[in-house]
Amino acid sequence: MSASWMSTVFMSASLGLQLQRHIDYACCINHIVHNGGLYKRPFNEAFEETPMLVAVLTYVGYGVLTLFGYLRDFMRQWKIEKCQNATEREEQKDFVPLYQDFENFYNRNLYMRIRDSWNRPICSVPGAKVDMMERVSHDYNWTFTYTGRVIKDIMNMGSYNYLGFAQNAGACQEAAAKVLSQYGAGVCSTRQEMGNLDKHEELEKLVARFLGVESAMAYGMGFATNSMNIPALVGKVWFNYLFAFVFPQCLEKLLKDAIVHGQPRTRRPWKKILILVEGIYSMEGSIVRLPEVIALKKKYKSYLYLDEAHSIGALGPTGRGVVEYFGLNPEDVDVMMGTFTKSFGAAGGYIGGKKELIDYLRTYSHSAAYATSMSPPVVEQIITSMKCIMGEDGTTIGRARVQQLAENTRYFRRRLKEMGFIIYGNEDSPVVPLMLYMPAKIGAFGREMLKRNIGVVVVGFPATPIIESRARFCLSAAHTKEMLDTALKEVNEVGDLLQLKYSRRRLVPLLDRPFDETTYEETED
Amino acid sequence: MIPLWAAGMDVKRAWRSLYWLFCQFELITCSYLMEPWEKVLFYSFNLAVLGLLFYTAYACLAAQLGSAFQLLGSFLGSPRHNALAVVK
Numbered sequence A: 001m002s003a004s005w006m007s008t009v010f011m012s013a014s015l016g017l018q019l020q021r022h023i024d025y026a027c028c029i030n031h032i033v034h035n036g037g038l039y040k041r042p043f044n045e046a047f048e049e050t051p052m053l054v055a056v057l058t059y060v061g062y063g064v065l066t067l068f069g070y071l072r073d074f075m076r077q078w079k080i081e082k083c084q085n086a087t088e089r090e091e092q093k094d095f096v097p098l099y100q101d102f103e104n105f106y107n108r109n110l111y112m113r114i115r116d117s118w119n120r121p122i123c124s125v126p127g128a129k130v131d132m133m134e135r136v137s138h139d140y141n142w143t144f145t146y147t148g149r150v151i152k153d154i155m156n157m158g159s160y161n162y163l164g165f166a167q168n169a170g171a172c173q174e175a176a177a178k179v180l181s182q183y184g185a186g187v188c189s190t191r192q193e194m195g196n197l198d199k200h201e202e203l204e205k206l207v208a209r210f211l212g213v214e215s216a217m218a219y220g221m222g223f224a225t226n227s228m229n230i231p232a233l234v235g236k237v238w239f240n241y242l243f244a245f246v247f248p249q250c251l252e253k254l255l256k257d258a259i260v261h262g263q264p265r266t267r268r269p270w271k272k273i274l275i276l277v278e279g280i281y282s283m284e285g286s287i288v289r290l291p292e293v294i295a296l297k298k299k300y301k302s303y304l305y306l307d308e309a310h311s312i313g314a315l316g317p318t319g320r321g322v323v324e325y326f327g328l329n330p331e332d333v334d335v336m337m338g339t340f341t342k343s344f345g346a347a348g349g350y351i352g353g354k355k356e357l358i359d360y361l362r363t364y365s366h367s368a369a370y371a372t373s374m375s376p377p378v379v380e381q382i383i384t385s386m387k388c389i390m391g392e393d394g395t396t397i398g399r400a401r402v403q404q405l406a407e408n409t410r411y412f413r414r415r416l417k418e419m420g421f422i423i424y425g426n427e428d429s430p431v432v433p434l435m436l437y438m439p440a441k442i443g444a445f446g447r448e449m450l451k452r453n454i455g456v457v458v459v460g461f462p463a464t465p466i467i468e469s470r471a472r473f474c475l476s477a478a479h480t481k482e483m484l485d486t487a488l489k490e491v492n493e494v495g496d497l498l499q500l501k502y503s504r505r506r507l508v509p510l511l512d513r514p515f516d517e518t519t520y521e522e523t524e525d
Numbered sequence B: 001m002i003p004l005w006a007a008g009m010d011v012k013r014a015w016r017s018l019y020w021l022f023c024q025f026e027l028i029t030c031s032y033l034m035e036p037w038e039k040v041l042f043y044s045f046n047l048a049v050l051g052l053l054f055y056t057a058y059a060c061l062a063a064q065l066g067s068a069f070q071l072l073g074s075f076l077g078s079p080r081h082n083a084l085a086v087v088k
Helices: A052-077 A102-109 A111-117 A171-183 A198-211 A222-233 A248-261 A290-299 A355-364 A366-370 A376-390 A397-419 A439-451 A481-498 A517-523 B004-028 B036-087
Strands: A006-011 A129-136 A145-156 A215-219 A236-241 A272-278 A303-307 A335-339 A349-353 A431-435 A457-459 A470-474
Touching (some): A052 A439, A198 A215, A215 A355, A397 A481, A439 A457
Antiparallel strands (some): A215 A349, A431 A470, A457 A470
């Protein structure tokens, strides 16, 4: 296998702002799909449309903030106000400006005003409850000072702790402590040099067994798994972002275009096509339509790279991920990638697939060649938690946690929808995005929830489209029903206080004609 | 008759709902996020625009209503004059 494949990579990214063709995917798909027997269970996904008034008012809010942003920038430029953000030095002012694009404008004029909702310092294990250090700002979030007080037992709805393995006590912690005293914390080498421990071999065999693939390889960092291995798999790349997670018809059209037109300038045919999808898209809370994507992949003879960062451990009756959730064959997915950060309470990532592929990656992966391998206690945490999920430690804790997570997910989503909030995504996804829309409500929601001792993550531009800011709840098997009820009560209160109950519960019937350009225009209001 | 304490409660409730409406206004126009001097600037601008709006409405309406009443008055007035003339 040569690394200089010329391949085109289709990335199904939830970064809607990067999409050139604006598809109004929020045309509320809420249906049960039994598409010719591809789906063995109902697939309920909904993205309720933004109410017109809310969209207009959101733009009004952003307009006001933009005007004041221009005013503040003017004052800073003419030295009426002290400039606290990063600027070029005097000598560099005649060169290409560094801070004039919209992202930097947004950063210093909008993000700074609500910055206290992010980077909150926690000082305990991020389990179901977490301790946070209190901080105040006397200059409107430009600098923070710690008051010295620790806010205890904040309910944690922001950590990716899906199965509750983020613990500082229990079987995983004891095993990791034992391995720490045996191997130490550092490895001091890369996998290809002196950093290949027997623990790594044991982990990789276990991961391969867990996923149902021939072989697997583990890496020290989840993001680095993607960034270091995709370049090892593909050579010359042409990225094409689209919403294939909602519309596999879009994916089919792109595949056809790529095969027919070939490379952009020379029109030579692509040697290989790699489709990248995620198991759960955490910004939308949606699950990929894997049966349809696999059917397309087989039809057009391309390859599938499945990034199960959020879905491994969180979906499926035994926690084996989105492949098990749909009841598919793991061998249909060419490259199964995932991370140990979310459901296993550790750090790192893995890639699983055919032995040929993994042997190639052991030689050619940038991470294997240059990155330090995983720390032994972390490896042991993964091994113990994975055995717990599989039931091989002799208990039913793992099974119970997977079921608890599924129950928590369905209960939480159902209650929020009944209250009248707009919730995006699939009803089985443990990531629950609650739409906020208006910029002032982003800051207000984060602060009000913290006042009520609940820690949530709020997300705005540039992680989401500019008017679709949201609060993202990450459910955990460690949350009990009482904790969820408390959280729901507080969310209800804050929702009434901030007027967040936008849902009009409008269900749009499924369009049964094939998608084309005209369809996109029709669905735009 | 409404007892005094209930009347007091109603007034309090009215004030609280007004305050809540003001909070919603703050959230929608993002003045919730502004520093105090920015709020002063923004509210004074808003009040100025509102004042101008009311003045325009008053001036416009007053003029139009005046001329409308005159027209109505002329319709009511003239038939009576004619009848008198005939009788005389």
